[in-house]
Amino acid sequence: MIGADAIRGHIDLILLAILETQPSYAYEISKTITGRSRGEYVIKQTTLYTAVKRLQSQGLLDSYEDASPSGKPRTYYRLTPDGLDQLGVKREEWRSTRALVDHFTEGKDAS
Amino acid sequence: MIGADAIRGHIDLILLAILETQPSYAYEISKTITGRSRGEYVIKQTTLYTAVKRLQSQGLLDSYEDASPSGKPRTYYRLTPDGLDQLGVKREEWRSTRALVDHFTEGKDAS
DNA sequence: TTGTCGTACTACGCCTGCCGTAGTACGGTA
């Protein structure tokens, strides 16, 4: 089970990466995260919606409506060109962060 | 340059890992971090002192005074046995988090 | 036609952690 603090700051990256493959809607994104993490991380509804709105307000995602087989129509989210750019940037940031933490935790010098 | 949000949640791990090798005092810890990250991450004084106090209040560190060649005597911090245990736990957490984020960013399945 | 269930969201406010901006305290040096 992975705690929220550990993930904090990486949620945007995860969402962008998931949406890179194909557009998706909130509920499905949530399932994707749970599934691909094998239940190690389950994103909270509020966290997810907040993050998606934040990304949308930054112009990294846009959305469109589509029918749902049951209940309310869904809001699908997909990457904008800016979102794709940012995904690249955030991937790089992640690699730097990962390298940095690894240096300390594994007791190696910076490389 | 690595942002605070990316590091957030990993500071405790970094501090514990640094102190695993040998006791140190705040100013030196700060230099160590800057140096070993090659300037990519510079921890703020407030962040550092806050983190150290937090860890101490959790019983993961203890401290002792020692003379400084100039100015006030220093407070050295060192790992407690609990701190060493927690370092292990946090290392594991880090590995999980790293694996999780990697799965998404690199587009691989969970493993 | 009414009630229940699953899906799709929103509102509100808490807590924690990192940071900015101060300010305090102490000893060496000139």
Place this chain on the structure above:
DNA sequence: TACCGTACTACGGCAGGCGTAGTACGACAA
């Protein structure tokens, strides 16, 4: 005795993730 570097502390801000709750809408069953 005045200054300067080192070693800290105080206080408040902000953002992100979360808990708890509630709303809304459609399908399906009785």
